[in-house]
Amino acid sequence: MAGSIFIGVDTNWGPLYLAYGQGEGDKNSVYLYFGNLFSF
Numbered sequence: 088m089a090g091s092i093f094i095g096v097d098t099n100w101g102p103l104y105l106a107y108g109q110g111e112g113d114k115n116s117v118y119l120y121f122g123n124l125f126s127f
Contacts, residue, residue, distance in 0.1 A: 088110070088111055089108065089109065089110035089111065089114075090108070090109055090110075091106060091107065091108035091109070092106065092107050092108075093105070093106040094106075100121075100122070101121065101122045101123040102120070102121070102122070102123070103120070103121050104118065104119070104120040104121075105117075105118070105119055105120075106118040
């Protein structure tokens with residue numbers, strides 16, 4: 088079993104994502120992403 092929560096906001100400087108996940112055995116993860124992806 089596992090669960091997560093995620094929020095994303097579009098800012099003037101690019102997207103901002105924040106996520107938290109928790110799984111069995113007290114396994115936790117936090118993700119923070121800010122900015123734009125550039126491809127050439």
